Amino acid sequence: MKKIIFGLFLLSLVSFDYKEESKYKQSDRPNILLIVADDLGYTDLGCFGGDINTPNIDQLAKKGLLFNRFHTAPLCAPTRSMILSGNNNHVAGIGSMFPVDNTSRQGKPGYEHHLSDRIVTVAQLLKDGGYQTFMAGKWHVGSGSAYIPYAKGFEKSFALLDGAANHFGNNAIMENMPPQYCEDDKVVAFPEGRFSSDVYTGKMIDYIKNKQKDKPFFAYLTYTAPHWPLQVPDEYLNKYKDKYDMGYDSLRVLRFEHQKAIGVIPANSKLPPRLSSIKLWQQLTAEQKKIESRKMELYAAMVDNLDRQVGEMVQFLKDTKQLDNTLIVFMADNGAGAEDFYNHPGFGPFIRKHYDNSYDNMGKASSFVSYGPQWAQVGAAPFKLFKEFPTEGGINTPLIISGKYVKRTPGIENVFINVMDLAPTFLEIAHISYPEMYNNKKVMPILGQSFLSFIEGKSKTIHDANYVYGLEHYGGCLLIKGNWKITNTSDPFDETAFELYKIDEDWGETKDLSKSQPKKLIEMMNEWKIFKKKVGIIPLDKGERIHLDIIR
Numbered sequence: 001m002k003k004i005i006f007g008l009f010l011l012s013l014v015s016f017d018y019k020e021e022s023k024y025k026q027s028d029r030p031n032i033l034l035i036v037a038d039d040l041g042y043t044d045l046g047c048f049g050g051d052i053n054t055p056n057i058d059q060l061a062k063k064g065l066l067f068n069r070f071h072t073a074p075l076c077a078p079t080r081s082m083i084l085s086g087n088n089n090h091v092a093g094i095g096s097m098f099p100v101d102n103t104s105r106q107g108k109p110g111y112e113h114h115l116s117d118r119i120v121t122v123a124q125l126l127k128d129g130g131y132q133t134f135m136a137g138k139w140h141v142g143s144g145s146a147y148i149p150y151a152k153g154f155e156k157s158f159a160l161l162d163g164a165a166n167h168f169g170n171n172a173i174m175e176n177m178p179p180q181y182c183e184d185d186k187v188v189a190f191p192e193g194r195f196s197s198d199v200y201t202g203k204m205i206d207y208i209k210n211k212q213k214d215k216p217f218f219a220y221l222t223y224t225a226p227h228w229p230l231q232v233p234d235e236y237l238n239k240y241k242d243k244y245d246m247g248y249d250s251l252r253v254l255r256f257e258h259q260k261a262i263g264v265i266p267a268n269s270k271l272p273p274r275l276s277s278i279k280l281w282q283q284l285t286a287e288q289k290k291i292e293s294r295k296m297e298l299y300a301a302m303v304d305n306l307d308r309q310v311g312e313m314v315q316f317l318k319d320t321k322q323l324d325n326t327l328i329v330f331m332a333d334n335g336a337g338a339e340d341f342y343n344h345p346g347f348g349p350f351i352r353k354h355y356d357n358s359y360d361n362m363g364k365a366s367s368f369v370s371y372g373p374q375w376a377q378v379g380a381a382p383f384k385l386f387k388e389f390p391t392e393g394g395i396n397t398p399l400i401i402s403g404k405y406v407k408r409t410p411g412i413e414n415v416f417i418n419v420m421d422l423a424p425t426f427l428e429i430a431h432i433s434y435p436e437m438y439n440n441k442k443v444m445p446i447l448g449q450s451f452l453s454f455i456e457g458k459s460k461t462i463h464d465a466n467y468v469y470g471l472e473h474y475g476g477c478l479l480i481k482g483n484w485k486i487t488n489t490s491d492p493f494d495e496t497a498f499e500l501y502k503i504d505e506d507w508g509e510t511k512d513l514s515k516s517q518p519k520k521l522i523e524m525m526n527e528w529k530i531f532k533k534k535v536g537i538i539p540l541d542k543g544e545r546i547h548l549d550i551i552r
Ligand SMILES: [Ca+2]
Pocket: 038, 039, 075, 076, 227, 333, 334
């Protein structure tokens, strides 16, 4: 175990007044548990109309609020930078999750590839303000010693610094890139043979068990499930056996119809066309069907296990009489993941050499299964495309808020809310204001808005009708204002290729109105120019393409 050598950390100077702290009783400053699922689809959870057994998460929704218009970034790292900062991913330093070497963006602010010093993390502010701050799971927003959870406000942490890893150990999933884990300020290895989600739940429970009694906690629990490789503990391997023999085309329709029936999506929603690049289920051979069904069985088992973990956390809080004083937020970081690295031209050769995807081995630690775009479009059913894309399929993800402060009648909330709203809400709950200066350096004002008064039932909405939500990641662009949205999925990037949608009527982004509503397009493009400047987006170079090859 080698010690990470840290740079100098200046003592923090925050706007929080320590004399203020004593003013609040513990009950006035509740615990905050933020659970993040990785690549969980919009249609997977039972409460969102899915068929996977998720009673514990459903119970949170039953007692709390289910948001059907929660917006994140289309990928893991930018979303996580926005969670932690309450700001845009460019301001937070993750303008790109992929390296931008040899482009005009290299070395520029916004493209640091780790959390920037233009923001202060919500964990840091909560810690400075008297909370105990814990993190277990995937970090993905910086791996240098000055950028790991320990350096960004978490007192205790056990973190995977990369975007993905083997769920059972330290076998690399990319050439010359062993997984990077840290525990507090030390480099550690993953406990070989244990399952990722079990390890993260166990660590978090330990942290809370051993915390100082007089302090509330902020727990950031970021599972790597159900992100590929689809691997599950042995007792889960056959839990969904034969459940998906109807195939991806039928399941997509079934889930979509069920979402309409239970009111998660409007009753008049139209299912966007299926991807023509994907073979019709009925055209697959019996052998192909068997393998495809197996992929979804494993994915479902992984989601089922994730639900068990959530149940364990909630039960622990209940048993230790902390549940009533805890705000619980459950969210997914982006849309369903369509990547299939096993069959990827760049990543595939290494993975195929070291992992065995033969049928009987699928789902075990030595396999590397992904469910691909064919099943990802099931997970994203009411929406167009999936993870990586700025369409709703990439960015409209499950959010459930439950527990302390939720005083609205439980149910489905059709209000616009986004990932930057979490940090300001947590700060408001803790009576902490976001500073203008931190460590003698000016920081950018927070961009999210607190939803505390909304969940308390004191206000009808979170953002007003003119609120603008913009986002850019590696050339994928979107901007939402009220019920309108512009988006750009051109590749190579073309700044004149924005499409226009009225998303309250067209959740699936099926009718591009950019030609028929030119005035609206101009208005939205003007907003885009303002937004681009505000957060410091540098466009892709001429002809530059995103480098992940996903079928669409
Ligand atoms: Ca993710």
